[in-house]
Amino acid sequence: MYLLLGAILIISCKKDLAPISGCTDNIAINYNPNAITEDQSCNYFSTTPYVIETPYGFPDMKIPSDNPMTVEGIALGEKLFKDPILSADNTQACINCHQQNFSFSDPNQFSTGIDNIQGNRNASALINLGWNTSFNWDGSSLTLEEQAFEPVTNSIEMHNTWMNVELELNSHSDYPFLFKQAFNINYIDSNHIVKAIAQFERTLISTDSKLDRYLKNEEQLTISELNGYAIFNTEKGDCFHCHSTNMFMDNLFHNNGLDIEPFIDIGRAKATSNPSDNGKFKTPTLRNVEMTAPYMHDGRFATLEEVVEHYDSGGKYSTTVDPLMKKLGVGLQLSNQEKKDLVAYLKTLTDHEFITQ
Amino acid sequence: MKKTLTLISAIAFLFTSCDKDKAIATDMTINFTHTVDASELMTNSMIYTNEAGENYDIQTLKYLISDITLHSENGSSLLLDEVHFIDISDESTFSLTYNEVPNNNYTSISFDMGLDTAKNISNKYVNDDFHTTMFWPEPNGGGYHYMKLEGAYNNDSTFYNTHTGGTMGADYSFNHVENISLTVDNDLGDVSVNINMEINNWYNSPNQIEFSSYGMGIMMNMMMQMNIQMNGITDVFSVTVDN
Numbered sequence: 001m002y003l004l005l006g007a008i009l010i011i012s013c014k015k016d017l018a019p020i021s022g023c024t025d026n027i028a029i030n031y032n033p034n035a036i037t038e039d040q041s042c043n044y045f046s047t048t049p050y051v052i053e054t055p056y057g058f059p060d061m062k063i064p065s066d067n068p069m070t071v072e073g074i075a076l077g078e079k080l081f082k083d084p085i086l087s088a089d090n091t092q093a094c095i096n097c098h099q100q101n102f103s104f105s106d107p108n109q110f111s112t113g114i115d116n117i118q119g120n121r122n123a124s125a126l127i128n129l130g131w132n133t134s135f136n137w138d139g140s141s142l143t144l145e146e147q148a149f150e151p152v153t154n155s156i157e158m159h160n161t162w163m164n165v166e167l168e169l170n171s172h173s174d175y176p177f178l179f180k181q182a183f184n185i186n187y188i189d190s191n192h193i194v195k196a197i198a199q200f201e202r203t204l205i206s207t208d209s210k211l212d213r214y215l216k217n218e219e220q221l222t223i224s225e226l227n228g229y230a231i232f233n234t235e236k237g238d239c240f241h242c243h244s245t246n247m248f249m250d251n252l253f254h255n256n257g258l259d260i261e262p263f264i265d266i267g268r269a270k271a272t273s274n275p276s277d278n279g280k281f282k283t284p285t286l287r288n289v290e291m292t293a294p295y296m297h298d299g300r301f302a303t304l305e306e307v308v309e310h311y312d313s314g315g316k317y318s319t320t321v322d323p324l325m326k327k328l329g330v331g332l333q334l335s336n337q338e339k340k341d342l343v344a345y346l347k348t349l350t351d352h353e354f355i356t357q
Numbered sequence: 358m359k360k361t362l363t364l365i366s367a368i369a370f371l372f373t374s375c376d377k378d379k380a381i382a383t384d385m386t387i388n389f390t391h392t393v394d395a396s397e398l399m400t401n402s403m404i405y406t407n408e409a410g411e412n413y414d415i416q417t418l419k420y421l422i423s424d425i426t427l428h429s430e431n432g433s434s435l436l437l438d439e440v441h442f443i444d445i446s447d448e449s450t451f452s453l454t455y456n457e458v459p460n461n462n463y464t465s466i467s468f469d470m471g472l473d474t475a476k477n478i479s480n481k482y483v484n485d486d487f488h489t490t491m492f493w494p495e496p497n498g499g500g501y502h503y504m505k506l507e508g509a510y511n512n513d514s515t516f517y518n519t520h521t522g523g524t525m526g527a528d529y530s531f532n533h534v535e536n537i538s539l540t541v542d543n544d545l546g547d548v549s550v551n552i553n554m555e556i557n558n559w560y561n562s563p564n565q566i567e568f569s570s571y572g573m574g575i576m577m578n579m580m581m582q583m584n585i586q587m588n589g590i591t592d593v594f595s596v597t598v599d600n
Contacts, residue, residue: 055482057479057480057483058483059482059483059484059488061566136529178466229496230496233494233495233496234494234496234497234576235518235573235574235576235577236579238574240494241493244489244490244492244494245488245489245492247489249489250490251489252489252490276401277500306443317513317514319513321514323416323417323508323509323518324507324516324517324518325516326507326516326517326518326573327513327570327573328514328515328516329515330573
């Protein structure tokens with residue numbers, strides 16, 4: 001009996017004498033699950049900031065304050081972008097419909113999802129996205145993070161659920177460590193998945209085309225390309241009002257006279273519910289346009305020549321057609337040579353490095 | 358020690374009350390208003406007629422006003438804003454506020470329609486909201502559109518684009534000065550100044566402008582840029598003061 005009492009006393013003394021101290025924060029690298037007393041020794045993964053240089057004639061990129069760019073976040077985003085784990089049956093990744101060879105667009109008119117169902121809009125090129133103020137042809141997403149939520153659960157695209165994605169990633173051999181490294185989190189949630197993807201997408205920057213080199217006096221354009229440059233940038237071709245600045249887009253929505261009413265796809269109005277937005281679509285950048293066929297929101301034109309023919313025709317009247325389509329019914333009246341020159345100019349916007357890097 | 362503390366708090370209190378006085382300094386609001394034939398602009402309705410007898414509507418109106426400056430009776434001047442962008446589809450652009458206007462008797466206000474040569478430089482305002490929509494391409498001289506005024510005329514499917522800007526290096530911005538009587542006194546409260554654009558006057562006196570001849574674009578047309586500039590100088594802008 002005395003012995004037992006003695007033993008109890010010793011045990012309790014031991015506990016009092018040696019409480020385990022260490023890092024008690026379970027997000028830290030040196031987290032000690034046995035530690036009871038915090039000793040301020042916690043170390044965390046430190047991220048490496050990634051700085052985006054502003055290309056000539058571009059505004060500074062606006063990066064959300066709650067998703068700063070880091071080397072670790074971008075690498076993780078790239079891995080996720082290329083990993084079919086995001087789709088329900090692990091067969092499709094983002095890159096399947098946004099193929100690098102085609103400036104991260106789909107050469108098919110419509111993309112086909114995991115259930116073999118086609119969409120009804122052409123997959124956009126992912127290029128210089130950080131300078132866009134909205135995403136999708138109808139501008140329905142205001143941030144890249146918000147946009148990345150859609151394809152994963154869209155029933156005709158990846159047809160997955162976020163619960164399932166989180167489950168798979170959290171039990172994966174690599175991802176828990178990579179997310180901890182990039183975001184200092186233990187549990188992978190959808191918010192951090194889209195943050196990583198958005199970080200990667202912001203790095204898809206293309207500003208090394210023949211035209212860029214011409215503007216820096218490093219390369220000369222041909223006579224034909226120069227003629228196209230003049231047609232594009234004057235009211236003769238009048239391309240520049242929408243495809244404006246060095247970004248070759250205006251972040252606005254226009255009805256460019258493709259169809260008469262009623263529209264099969266009401267475009268912008270789908271996002272705003274405003275009938276005055278019927279038939280309007282977001283201006284895409286023309287950088288790398290040579291690689292992003294087919295063209296228009298519905299991929300109706302297979303070639304740049306067809307696109308030029310559309311504008312040369314002057315377009316069709318509808319109640320929301322943009323007044324910039326001021327040669328409606330008259331047409332641009334370009335000669336065959338001028339049309340060729342315009343196409344030649346558009347091809348100077350190709351950045352060959354971009355698709356190999 | 359206790360006395361020192363009391364003194365400090367007394368001084369702190371005094372400073373605080375000084376701040377309070379400052380907080381009622383006069384703020385000035387500049388409102389940009391738009392009329393056609395002296396009635397408030399209604400967009401997207403073909404209810405207007407120009408001097409040439411063409412019916413028209415107004416669908417787009419975007420423009421830049423720069424160097425908005427107040428001048429006082431003692432010769433001092435106060436720059437209220439370097440460049441202000443107005444877009445008829447965005448009400449938040451219809452006014453600007455300048456806080457804490459110094460007490461003075463202001464006798465005139467001046468501003469430029471568009472951007473003068475020193476400002477009208479490609480990419481100078483690359484981080485401003487208007488950069489993309491007002492951009493004026495290099496082969497036309499570079500810089501920015503001063504104004505985009507667009508709509509349909511005669512019927513819904515014929516359009517006019519009145520785009521003004523520095524063309525081929527020529528400066529078509531113009532200065533508007535208007536005498537006003539504006540006393541800023543902190544005891545009298547906030548003030549506002551209204552700058553009105555009479556849109557129809559872009560198209561008449563001294564130069565009558567027909568959409569059927571010039572609707573398809575005047576960006577490379579130096580004569581038309583000059584004619585519209587003259588019309589603008591003549592009677593497009595007027596200023597009123599709410600004391």
